[in-house]
Amino acid sequence: MRYFSVESRSDQVMLSGEIDLGAVTELRSTFDRAVATSTGGLVVDVASVTFIDSSAINEFVRVVRAGHVVTLIGAPPRVRRTFEMLGLDEIMTLDS
Numbered sequence: 001m002r003y004f005s006v007e008s009r010s011d012q013v014m015l016s017g018e019i020d021l022g023a024v025t026e027l028r029s030t031f032d033r034a035v036a037t038s039t040g041g042l043v044v045d046v047a048s049v050t051f052i053d054s055s056a057i058n059e060f061v062r063v064v065r066a067g068h069v070v071t072l073i074g075a076p077p078r079v080r081r082t083f084e085m086l087g088l089d090e091i092m093t094l095d096s
Contacts (some may be wrong), residue, residue, distance in 0.1 A: 005048075006030050016048030019056040027059050035068045047074030052082060064091050071095060 004017035008030050064070050070092040
């Protein structure tokens with residue numbers, strides 16, 4: 001059963017549901033395609049994310065470490081707090 005959704009439009013990726021180990025392969029390939037064609041960084045809409053685990057968060061970090069700018073938009077309080085507690089707001093932008 002699939003509890004997540006990953007959609008991509010140019011340099012914006014929209015995530016929804018539970019983003020965990022089961023979603024990482026699709027998340028990685030989607031991020032890679034998006035940054036390959038992006039000119040202004042990667043924008044990730046996480047407004048509909050209900051859960052995110054460390055394996056998924058690692059994919060965000062991997063993209064940043066590869067030299068790309070990552071902006072999260074629409075983060076629900078729980079998701080935003082997770083990124084902030086990990087200090088990831090220091091390496092990527094968290095927009096409301």
